[in-house]
Amino acid sequence: MEVSTTTVKLTLPDGCNGILVKNLCDPYMRIRMERIEGPNLFSSFTPASPLTGYAVAKVLDSGHPDFKAGDLVWGPSGWEEYSLITATESLHKIQHTDVPLSYYTGLLGMPGMTAYAGFYEVCSPKKGEYVFISAASGAVGQLVGQFAKMLGCYVVGSAGSKEKVDLLTNKFGFDNAFNYKEEHDLDAALKRYFPEGIDIYFENVGGKTLDAVLLNMRVHGRIAVCGMISQYNLDPPEGVKNLMCLIYNRIHMKGFTVRDYVHLHPKFLDTVLPYIKEGKIVYVEDIAEGLESAPAALVGLFSGRNVGKQVVLVARK
C-alpha cells in the first residue's frame, strides 16, 4: 500500500454526467482486500488502484443535474484527493452543516445508519433488555450502546484498552464495560456482567467472543451480526463451536448490512440530528491528518490502535 502522486485536471471530461469532487475525509474497508468470488455484496479492490470507501467530499464540477459545484456529499469515493464519481446514485447530499462534516463518515453516515438499522430493525429491542456490544467504542458500537441506553436497556460493552473501557462508561453511559484482553475466560466475564443472561448481542468481532456469548444468550435472544473484525486477518478463521446454543435457547442470528436499510435514512436523520444538538448522543472520532496517514490508520484498526471512529482527514475544505 503506497501513497502515489499524479497530476489531475480539475474539470470534468467533455460529456461526462458524473461529478468531480474533492475528498475531505475518508474511512476504511478491509473485506474487499480479499479475492471475492461469485455474486456478493462486496467487490474486490483492484491492485494498484486507489482503495474506495465512504467519504465526505465537495463537488468541484458537475455534469449531473442533481449536483452543482460547492455541494457537499457523502458516499462511496476514492482514497485520493480528487475523485471523478459516475455512480452518483450512491451519494447523499449533505443538508445539515451545523455538525462536524466528518460525522457524515460516521455518526451521520454509513456506520451511524448501520447502528440505527442494526439495533432498531435487526435486534427488535425492548425496554429493560440485557444488551452486550463488542468492539463497543468503535464507529458503530458506541452508537448502538447509546441507542440502547435511551431505550432503557442494561448495556455492557467490551473493548481492548483501559482508555476505551473508560470511554464506554464515562462518556457513552454504558452500565458497565470490560477489557477483553484482561479476561482469560470470556464466558466467566459475561456471567459476571450478565448473571441473568444476554437478550441482545451486537456482534462486531466474531470468533472466541461469539463462542462465549452463545453460552450466555437468553431464550429468544437476538444476535445482530454486523462484523467479525477479529477474523478478517485469520486464514482460516477460528471455528465457532457453540452454535447448538441457537437451538437450546431458540436464538435468532441475523447478518445484515446497511444496504437493506437505505430507505430509513431520512427517518434516521430526523431522529439523530436532534439528539446530537441536545447532547443526548455523543461521538468520539480518532482523526488521522493527511492522506499519507491513511495506510497506517487502516492497519491500526486491526490492532485496535484507534479510539473511536477512525477518520482520515484529507482536506479541511
Next chain:
Amino acid sequence: MEVSTTTVKLTLPDGCNGILVKNLCDPYMRIRMERIEGPNLFSSFTPASPLTGYAVAKVLDSGHPDFKAGDLVWGPSGWEEYSLITATESLHKIQHTDVPLSYYTGLLGMPGMTAYAGFYEVCSPKKGEYVFISAASGAVGQLVGQFAKMLGCYVVGSAGSKEKVDLLTNKFGFDNAFNYKEEHDLDAALKRYFPEGIDIYFENVGGKTLDAVLLNMRVHGRIAVCGMISQYNLDPPEGVKNLMCLIYNRIHMKGFTVRDYVHLHPKFLDTVLPYIKEGKIVYVEDIAEGLESAPAALVGLFSGRNVGKQVVLVARK
C-alpha cells in the same frame, strides 16, 4: 445403558391426579445425556433412571378428569413399559386412529410438528425457492422435503447411504439427493446441485455441512437450525468457520424447537391428515421391536443405521 426389570402395580396411588399409561412406541433423545447447566430448554437425564422421550401410550388408570382408561395419548413419557405421568398438560389426546399409531411419534407428533413449524414458520418459504435439507431421510427431513415440494420449491437432500438417497428421490419426490459420505468436497457438491445458490437450508447436522452451506447461501437466505446431529458426540464440537457469510449475504439463521409452536397443532393436523389420506405425504419408519432393542436403536442413530424415523415398538396395544 441397560434394560432393567421391576414389578409395578397397574393402578394409581391413592389421591394421584396423574394417569398411568402403557407405552406403545417410543423415540429418542440425545442432548439430555449431557450435564446441562443453567436455565435451559432441556433438563439432563438422571443416571440410573429410565430415559424419557416422546411416546404413544394407552391410559390404564386416571386420576385426572381429562383422561379415562382406554384413551390414547402422545407426549413425554418414559422408556419403560408402564409410566405414571403427572405432567399431563404436555400430553395430546389422539383423536384420529385411522393412521398407524406410531405416526404420533413421528409424522403426526413432535417431529412432524417440528418439520411443519420449522419450514412454514421459520423458513418463510416462497414458491420456486432453492431448498437444501441435511439428514433428509430422517424423522423431520423427509417431511420438510415433501412440504417444500408441495409449495413448488426445488429440493435437494443429503443422507448417508445409497438406500436413503434413493428414498429421497424415488419415494419422497426430492428433485435431487446425494450421499454426503461420497462427496470429499461438500462445497463443490452443493455448487453442482445449486448453481444459483440456496435460499433455504433446513439444518439437521451442523459442522462441516453447515460450513459448506454457508458458502452457498443466496442473499437473504434463511437457515432453520433444527439439529446438529454430527456434533452431539464430539467434544469439543467442530468449529464453524464461514459465519462471515451471514453478513455478506444478509442471512437469517434461527434456532428453534417445537415448544414455541404448540399452538399450531390443531392447524397442523387439519393440514396434514388429509395429505396422508390422499397419499400426498408418505412417511418411512424404521421400527425396532421390543423395549430391549431401544439402546441399540438409539446408538444406531449416530452412525445412521436407521432408515427413516427410528421408532421402538414397546407393545402393540
